[in-house]
Amino acid sequence: MKRVVLILGFAVLGLSASLTSGLSHALATDSPSADEVASKVSRADVFGWSGAKTRVRMVLIGADGKRQERSMEVLARLKDGLSQTMVRFFAPEDLAGTAFLVREQKGGEAEQYIYLSGLKRTRRISGREREGSFMGSDFTYADIERSDLKQHKNKLLPDEKLGDAPTYVLESTVTDPTAAYSKLVTWIRKSDMVAMRTRFFDKQGKLVKTLYARKVKDLEGKPIVVEARMQSENGHATELFVDSIDRKDDLPDSMFTPTALEH
Numbered sequence: 001m002k003r004v005v006l007i008l009g010f011a012v013l014g015l016s017a018s019l020t021s022g023l024s025h026a027l028a029t030d031s032p033s034a035d036e037v038a039s040k041v042s043r044a045d046v047f048g049w050s051g052a053k054t055r056v057r058m059v060l061i062g063a064d065g066k067r068q069e070r071s072m073e074v075l076a077r078l079k080d081g082l083s084q085t086m087v088r089f090f091a092p093e094d095l096a097g098t099a100f101l102v103r104e105q106k107g108g109e110a111e112q113y114i115y116l117s118g119l120k121r122t123r124r125i126s127g128r129e130r131e132g133s134f135m136g137s138d139f140t141y142a143d144i145e146r147s148d149l150k151q152h153k154n155k156l157l158p159d160e161k162l163g164d165a166p167t168y169v170l171e172s173t174v175t176d177p178t179a180a181y182s183k184l185v186t187w188i189r190k191s192d193m194v195a196m197r198t199r200f201f202d203k204q205g206k207l208v209k210t211l212y213a214r215k216v217k218d219l220e221g222k223p224i225v226v227e228a229r230m231q232s233e234n235g236h237a238t239e240l241f242v243d244s245i246d247r248k249d250d251l252p253d254s255m256f257t258p259t260a261l262e263h
Helices: 034-041 127-131 258-262
Strands: 051-061 067-079 082-091 099-105 108-116 121-124 153-162 165-173 181-189 195-202 207-219 222-232 237-247
Touching: 034 153, 034 165, 034 181, 099 258, 108 258, 121 258, 153 181
Parallel strands: none
Antiparallel strands: 051 067, 051 237, 067 082, 082 099, 099 108, 108 121, 153 165, 165 181, 181 195, 195 207, 207 222, 222 237
16 A cells, blocks of 8 residues: 655655655645645656656664664666666665665555665565564655555645645545554645645554655756655654755666665
């Protein structure tokens, strides 16, 4: 199930979406439906690119304020309308070579594989494992699949402002009974449909974490979130920084296979 609006260029992460979801134009009507808003926010092919290479830094922040930085390269593309994403860590040293692959499947759950460089072993991630932490961060493995809020039961709450920016407030109830979340609430900037804040609620309806867009920049005239923070209610947080994005229209099939994880 595709759960989350990940507002980073994970169009980049898919991270999908993953790690961007904003569009260059607001809705044409002042009174859109909830599903129309969801449709605009959940598009993953933000730039109309067939593929991209992204350099991303991930900073884990403990409840005690201790920081750990991780650097990765993300290769992502659309293949027959389905997203494929390869994430490869190159720092710190003990994680260098560790790699993660997500391949969206038509009409089914995405395939996920991880290669652990220390063990020199590739394994598939499935079932409840997807609810586990992605590399010690505040994102789960399931969070790193391409989002599709259209598959949720959506409704619009009263509009609010974040700072000076008017936003739609979209409540998305998760209809999959096996999912980790019961609902998401997303604040979407009206001017460009960028998701600026998303709250995640567990099956009991308790707030567990919040994703914030902290910096947005234009790329080819379109907005992309290049800094974001996932803040968990337990005091732990993860910050994400997109350092570079390069268009790649010729990424081969061979780069998105379980075998490629080991190279």
